[in-house]
Amino acid sequence: MTQLPSTFRSQIERSGSEPGNPAPATASSPNADAADIVDPGWVSLASGGIEVPAGWHAWLASRDSLTERLIEAAGAGHFRVRLLAEAKGLPWPDEAHVLGLASDEQAWLREVALCVDEEPWVVARSVAPIVERHDAPFEGLGETSLGSWLFRQPDLERSAIQIGRNTRPIHGYAGLWQRRSVFRHSGWVLLVQESFMPAMGRALSLSASATG
Numbered sequence: 618m619t620q621l622p623s624t625f626r627s628q629i630e631r632s633g634s635e636p637g638n639p640a641p642a643t644a645s646s647p648n649a650d651a652a653d654i655v656d657p658g659w660v661s662l663a664s665g666g667i668e669v670p671a672g673w674h675a676w677l678a679s680r681d682s683l684t685e686r687l688i689e690a691a692g693a694g695h696f697r698v699r700l701l702a703e704a705k706g707l708p709w710p711d712e713a714h715v716l717g718l719a720s721d722e723q724a725w726l727r728e729v730a731l732c733v734d735e736e737p738w739v740v741a742r743s744v745a746p747i748v749e750r751h752d753a754p755f756e757g758l759g760e761t762s763l764g765s766w767l768f769r770q771p772d773l774e775r776s777a778i779q780i781g782r783n784t785r786p787i788h789g790y791a792g793l794w795q796r797r798s799v800f801r802h803s804g805w806v807l808l809v810q811e812s813f814m815p816a817m818g819r820a821l822s823l824s825a826s827a828t829g
């Protein structure tokens with residue numbers, strides 16, 4: 618198992634403290650009371666509770682590898698994964714809730730930017746419960762995409778997709794659209810959240826408005 622960067626917690630804390638983003642009080646405070654819990658407002662994509670323009674809907678609803686789709690959409694652009702942070706840390710309350718973790722239970726956390734020509738198109742945050750004798754599902758991946766490994770796993774299950782607008786930024790990056798789903802495999806569970814950046818919308822001419 619690799620050594621954990623000691624800077625990770627402060628990066629996580631800073632990521633919620635960017636201008637315009639509320640400080641993530643509960644992320645570092647296991648005893649925060651319920652009133653402090655950030656509710657990022659996730660809704661099921663299938664419910665239609667949030668109206669999504671058709672161009673974005675295709676991206677949010679896709680269930681195969683987002684990495685592969687981005688590489689294809691980037692065309693001649695250079696795709697790469699930039700590792701922003703990876704270590705053990707305290708998940709946000711809504712993440713802990715989804716994964717059935719106690720509010721003071723640590724998990725493996727990984728944050729990356731999926732970039733085209735160095736411009737982040739998607740910023741992702743993955744959370745995996747710590748299972749005794751198992752490394753994190755993303756252990757050792759570094760700047761290799763999680764998707765390139767994930768979708769090769771046999772018996773992979775993926776939950777329904779939830780989406781949100783104005784959900785909590787990831788590593789200070791506030792996207793236009795966010796989605797999350799849980800991947801399961803015999804050995805592990807993994808919550809993957811992806812935030813789609815305005816730069817991607819501009820590059821692919823995806824409408825920013827809910828009716829476009």
Ligand SMILES: C=C(O[C@@H]1C=C(C(=O)O)C=C[C@H]1O)C(=O)O
Pocket residue numbers: 681682683684685698727728729731739741742743761762763764765767809811
């Ligand atoms: C889950 C996938 O992997 C992508 C890559 C990630 C990473 O490397 O951490 C995280 C989330 C995804 O956007 C995918 O390609 O669908």
